[in-house]
Amino acid sequence: xxxxxxxxxxxxxxxxxxxxxxxxxxxxxxxxxxxxxxxxxxxxxxxxxxxxxxxxxxxxxxxxxxxxxxxxxxxxxxxxxxxxxxxxxxxxxxxxxxxxxxxxxxxxxxxxxxxxxxxxxxxxxxxxxxxxxxxxxxxxxxxxxxxxxxxxxxxxxxxxxxxxxxxxxxxxxxxxxxxxxxxxxxxxxxxxxxxxxxxxxxxxxxxxxxxxxxxxxxxxxxxxxxxxxxxxxxxxxxxxxxxxxxxxxxxxxxxxxxxxxxxxxxxxxxxxxxxxxxxxxxxxxxxxxxxxxxxxxxxxxxxxxxxxxx
Numbered sequence: 652x653x654x655x656x657x658x659x660x661x662x663x664x665x666x667x668x669x670x671x672x673x674x675x676x677x678x679x680x681x682x683x684x685x686x687x688x689x690x691x692x693x694x695x696x697x698x699x700x701x702x703x704x705x706x707x708x709x710x711x712x713x714x715x716x717x718x719x720x721x722x723x724x725x726x727x728x729x730x731x732x733x734x735x736x737x738x739x740x741x742x743x744x745x746x747x748x749x750x751x752x753x754x755x756x757x758x759x760x761x762x763x764x765x766x767x768x769x770x771x772x773x774x775x776x777x778x779x780x781x782x783x784x785x786x787x788x789x790x791x792x793x794x795x796x797x798x799x800x801x802x803x804x805x806x807x808x809x810x811x812x813x814x815x816x817x818x819x820x821x822x823x824x825x826x827x828x829x830x831x832x833x834x835x836x837x838x839x840x841x842x843x844x845x846x847x848x849x850x851x852x853x854x855x856x857x858x859x860x861x862x863x864x865x866x867x868x869x870x871x872x873x874x875x876x877x878x879x880x881x882x883x884x885x886x887x888x889x890x891x892x893x894x895x896x897x898x899x900x901x902x903x904x905x906x907x908x909x910x911x912x913x914x915x916x917x918x919x920x921x922x923x924x925x926x927x928x929x930x931x932x933x934x935x936x937x938x939x940x941x942x943x944x945x946x947x948x949x950x951x952x953x954x955x956x957x958x959x960x961x
Contacts, residue, residue, distance in 0.1 A: 654695050656728070659721050661688045662700060666718055669701075669708050744931045745774040749788040749797040752779050753876040754918070757898035758946050759798070762939040769938075773931060781874070782852055789921045795932055797921035800852040800893070811920040811936075813943050817956040818857060818914040821845075821883040821890040821905040828889070829906045832954075836864050836911065843888030844868040845879045853916060857891055860914040880905065893918075894950050894957070907955060917960070936961075 665674045665685065675682045693700050700714040710718070746766075750759060755777070763775060780788060782799040789797040790807040801810065820834040828838055846865065847854030851874050858865055871888060873879050877899055879890040884904040893916050897907055920936065922928055940961045950957035 654692065658688055658692045658695070659724065661685060662692055662714075663718075663721055663725065665689060665701075666710055666714070669710075671708075744772075744929070745776070746796075746931050746935060747776045747778070747794040749778050749780050749785045749794040749921075751782050751785060751799050751876075753893070753895040753899070754798045755779060756896075758895075758939070758942045762935065762942050765938045765941075766935050770931070770934070786921065789923050792923050792926065795922075795929065796935070799919065799921060801917040801919050803852065803919075803921075807924050809922040809924050811922070812917050812960040813920050813939075814918045814947060815958040815960055816894050816916055816918070816947075816950065818853065818891050818893055818910065818916060819907045819955060820910050821880060821892050821896070821900075822908055823883055823886045823889075824904055824906055825886070826889070826906075828908070831908055834889070834908050834910050836867075839868055839889065842869070843871060845871045845873065845882045845888045845890035845892075847876070847879070847891070848872045848874050850874065853891075853893055856916060857914055861912060864912075894955055907953065909955060913956070920961075 661674065661678065664677055665671065668674050668677070671682050671685050671689075675685045678685065689700055696713070696717070698713040699711050701708050701710050748759070748763075759777070763777070767773070767775070776794075778788065778794065782803060785797040785799040786803050786808055788794040798813075801812065803810070820839075822829045822831075822834070828834060828842075831838065844865075846857060846868075849855055849858055853876065854872070854874075871882065873882070876892045876896045879892045880896040880899050882888060883890040883892075884900065890905075891910070891914070894907060895918065920939075922932070943961055944959050947957040947959040
């Protein structure tokens with residue numbers, strides 16, 4: 652069976668008008684063309700579509716039974732055309748995001764809010780993972796984009812650096828060192844220091860940058876920057892952390908102070924290497940860029956090192 656949409660459209664209109672003449676007029680074709688199309692469709696279906704009786708035309712039982720399916724088909728076609736128009740205009744679609752927890756407090760939510768204001772029909776899903784799991788989500792194409800710190804396993808993953816910054820010391824606001832312009836290794840020798848574990852990217856870079864200094868500290872370790880922030884807020888100690896966690900301290904319970912030695916961190920946007928970047932992702936990236944630029948400026952205004960890379 653090889654039925655064309657034009658044949659179904661002709662029959663659909665004929666079913667409404669019950670007239671070959673009116674159908675031909677509405678379709679702007681000749682009456683013989685309508686009659687030929689209906690005849691061909693009957694051949695495809697294997698049954699008559701209409702009968703004439705006492706000068707009147709009426710649909711057969713078989714035609715009446717198949718008509719609802721044809722109406723549904725045209726409704727689906729209309730829906731498909733609408734969806735295509737939405738996608739063409741970037742009004743619809745989906746965006747899935749995987750991120751480390753520290754990025755979800757300010758920049759990412761603000762970007763999503765701005766994006767939804769312009770593209771309200773796009774369905775957005777956000778998932779929070781460890782850095783290694785973010786990479787896995789992108790590599791296996793469970794998510795469209797991801798956010799994590801470099802370096803990372805880039806097999807199957809494309810990386811776009813976003814922001815370069817330096818790790819800072821998060822000092823409880825009432826701590827004697829909270830008024831310092833800079834924190835030195837000597838300042839920390841008798842303090843409890845909260846650091847990332849060596850299995851995390853910030854923890855690895857911290858140990859690479861400071862070497863034996865870390866071994867001389869009294870340390871508590873954690874695998875999450877947000878946890879180190881909470882520990883510092885509670886007065887448990889001074890935390891080495893990246894500035895993204897500052898958004899998790901709206902009440903100012905800690906003071907971010909530069910350390911005497913530069914401990915560089917680069918935050919990045921991740922894509923899959925195995926599929927093209929969608930227009931939706933590119934539009935979201937453009938909005939995100941504004942947030943990154945603004946955040947980088949905020950850090951510099953606070954005397955903290957920061958460089959926007961996007």
